[in-house]
Amino acid sequence: MKQHRRRAGIPALDGVRAIAVALVLLSHGGIPGVAGGFIGVDVFFVLSGFLITSLLLDELDFTGRIDLPGFWRRRAKRLLPALVLMVLAVAAVSTLFPPDAVARLRDDAVAAFVWVANWSFIARETDYFTEGGTPSPLQHTWSLGVEEQYYILWPLLLIAMAAVLGVLARRRRRLLMQNTVHLAVFALAAAGVVASVVASVVMVSDSALNRVYFGTDTRAQALMIGAAASALLVRSWPTLTAGLYVVRRFKRAARVVPVLGLAGLAVGAHYATGSVGDFRHCMLLLVALASVAVIAPVALDQEGFVARLLAVKPLVWLGAISYGVYLWHWPVFLLLNGERTGWSGLPLFVVRCVVTLGLAAASWWMVEQPIRRWRPVRVPLLPLAGATVATAIAVTVAVVPVSTSPSDSDVSTAAATDTLERSVVVTQQSANRGRVVSVFGDSVGWTLMRYLPATPGFTFVNHTLVGCGVVRGGPFRYSAESGNPKPECETWPSRWAGQVAVDKPAVVLLVVGRWETIDRVYQGRWTHVGDPAFDAYLAGELRQALSVLGSTGARVVVTTEPYNRRAEKPDGSLYPEDKPDRIDHWNTLLRNVVAQYPNASVLDLNKKLGPGGYYTSKVDGIRMRSDGVHPTADAVKWLTPWLLASLA
Helix, strand or coil: CCCCCCCCHHHHHHHHHHHHHHHHHHHHHCCCCCHHHHHHHHHHHHHHHHHHHHHHHHHHHHCCCHHHHHHHHHHHHHHHHHHHHHHHHHCCHHHCCCCCCCHHHHHHHHHHCCCCCHHHHHHCCCCCCCCCCCCCCCCCHHHHHHHHHHHHHHHHHHHHHHHHHCCCCHHHHHHHHHHHHHHHHHHHHHHHHHHHHHHCCCCCCCHHHHHHHHHHHHHHHHHHHHHHHHHHHHCCCCCCCCCHHHHHCCHHHCCCCHHHHHHHHHHHHCCCCCCCHHHHHHHHHHHHHHHHHHHHHHCCCCCCCCHHHCHHHCCCCCCHHHHHHHHHHHHHHHHHHHHHCCCCCCHHHHHHHHHHHHHHHHHHHHHHHHHHCCCCCCCCHHHHHHHHHHHHHHHHHHCCCCCCCCCHHHHHHHHHHHHHHHHHHCCCCCCCCCEEEEEEEEEHHHHHHHCCCCCCEEEEEEECCCCCCCCCCCCCEEECCCCCHHHHHHHHHHHHHHHHHCCCCCCEEEEEECCCEEEEECCCCCCCCCCCCHHHHHHHHHHHHHHHHHHCCCCCECCCCCCCCEECCCCCEHHHHCCCCHHHHHHHHHHCCCHHCCCEEECCCCHHHHHCCCCEEECCCEECCCCCCEEEEEHHHHHHHHHHHHHH
16 A cells, blocks of 8 residues: 655644633733743644654654664754754843843753753752742743754654564564554553653642652653653554544544633633642643643644644744744743833733744744755764854853852851851950951841951951841741741840850941831731731830840941842833832831931941832942842952941
């Protein structure tokens, strides 16, 4: 029987790609109602599993073999050029990102180039679902790592299975053997789905959530569901298959399936949060099933309503450049933020999308398509791809500067040791210490002490504690993430009293405000500064702090809270604790309380760091904050003369 290869292009599948990338854009853009749009990545996974398995089985059916170097060469030509271009572009503008975001950009770039970005983020314990953080501009390459690992391993498994079944050696009874291979591949993929689902459900916990999200083994269920559907439904010869039989015999009923699939994706995009509960209730599996319910029917029947809807030209165009859209959108969204543009919400989202689409279209026409059409006669493409990656790695390492600013994790892990060492060393010095200044407060004060240069005539004793102010109790909410205060934050009155008794300082410097302006549970309800009852509580805590710190006769200096910009919501707007009105209210309350104590005064750190009356990233050409909150080393050196003059 003469066999015919199936048609290569199905416009509706480009429409599926468009839906997938649109969900990702909407989610990362903070559009209300689509917080779960990250499931668009799973749609890509299912589609990849479906199409790649179709191509491999098609080749095996018609040639009796799989050209592994040829397959990998085609994948490299399709994926590598745009990836290299995007990574090098990010490296070139790395100084425009927050220092925390690019602190490990070199490692991220290398991991992306060698397709192990997902495992790199797992090893670093990256929290994908943390709001208000400073994610790497290459964090989205984790999904490319999962896909490329699939491209490497899955063809090898199919070749091994075909060899075991004798397809590569036999030519007789070929139709029967093809049926056998398809069913065997289906069984293998189905077993992979079960194993992956079990692994994700059993493994997931609060501490392992991101291990499940990034892991190749736990995300393989979507790829395997696509592969299983392909092996069961798609055949390259004209004999009626099970899938085509169902489509033709029950055409109307079959055309309802993709409608249900789209509805399932819509529900997932609206309700999915990425919580532990989502994964325990098989969110990934349900999304993959909804995806395959769209993909398989429109691949088999292009005349149905959903297939024709997905084949409209705008969706097909977006789907065609969807790879570039996915690559470029994340760094573009991080660069075009609310601080840089002054916009938020829908206007900012539109601008981000326009720039992303422009870059993706340019990449498609100028880089991706020419390389895909390139048919060199004598150039070995796989070695060329390896040389390209090696060159890109070398360029990235040469271009990306090494970050010298501490990240939040650096602050947290070093704080306790640093504080203890400073206290012990200083108290063991001779009595001729000059003016002794005891410093209390949170991580902003800790950072000031960390970078404080030599201060002749002054001895600073650091008692700051990262994550602790004068406010006690909780839980609290910081950048939309809830948490509970550390136990040591609750005992500051007795601890501070003992420390000032030992230090006998001339001056006490108190640096607080960050933890006083976040949302807190007080008297059984969420509240914040500005609420009369909570303001009364904060004033009481401040009065107690001033009494304790001034109990030895020292003068107490309290800094105002500067305007901060720790992070933005996905739509570019500020989190509540960074809103200027909260800072203003706290500083007013602070001044009113301090005015009641003759031995206390206010040091206006807010005006010094933001002379224009708003958050300022640079003053006198010096970058003021490393992460929107903590002062940089250069800023501390710049502040020191002013600080010493104020404390004298």
